[in-house]
Amino acid sequence: MNNGAKMIFPKALNLDNLIFRIGEVSKMLNVSTRQLRYWEQKGYIQSMRNKCGESRVFDMKNFMCINLMKYYLNQGFTLAKSHEFAKQNLKNMKLLRNFMTNSFQGIENVNDRPAINLGYFDKEQTSILYGFIDNEDSVSYKVIKK
DNA sequence: CTTCTAACA
DNA sequence: TGTTAGAA
Numbered sequence: 051m052n053n054g055a056k057m058i059f060p061k062a063l064n065l066d067n068l069i070f071r072i073g074e075v076s077k078m079l080n081v082s083t084r085q086l087r088y089w090e091q092k093g094y095i096q097s098m099r100n101k102c103g104e105s106r107v108f109d110m111k112n113f114m115c116i117n118l119m120k121y122y123l124n125q126g127f128t129l130a131k132s133h134e135f136a137k138q139n140l141k142n143m144k145l146l147r148n149f150m151t152n153s154f155q156g157i158e159n160v161n162d163r164p165a166i167n168l169g170y171f172d173k174e175q176t177s178i179l180y181g182f183i184d185n186e187d188s189v190s191y192k193v194i195k196k
Numbered sequence: 197c198t199t200c201t202a203a204c205a
Numbered sequence: 206t207g208t209t210a211g212a213a
């Protein structure tokens with residue numbers, strides 16, 4: 051049923067190579083360049099420099115960190131707290147991403163419905179766990195014998 | 197045009 | 206933090 055296209059998703063979707071300049075980040079996340087430089091000075095975020103003394107460049111990890119910090123700041127938290135929460139979020143996202151890439155085995159059709167193959171359910175590898183999207187915000191699971 | 201640093205009616 | 210200035 052599935053050809054070579056099924057495993058592309060997790061590994062080919064690598065956004066970690068994307069980098070942004072300070073002005074781009076500022077516009078995209080509604081954070082002033084002044085703030086970004088200050089946050090870096092405080093050690094909350096890191097940037098790479100093109101050349102010595104040249105302009106700042108942020109990678110995806112820091113982009114996400116800035117995005118999260120902005121979110122918590124909007125919630126009324128202090129800068130320090132916002133960074134603390136953002137840092138924890140990044141850890142959780144890394145964990146979740148690792149879990150997803152390792153559990154995702156492809157999209158298949160089960161009972162005429164799109165089903166997400168989440169790998170073997172038991173150690174003996176006799177049954178597989180499938181996940182289903184019921185609605186926009188509802189999922190369900192089913193264990194099926196091979 | 198963009199970014200950098202430093203300083204402040 | 207905003208907003209400048211002059212330089213790169």
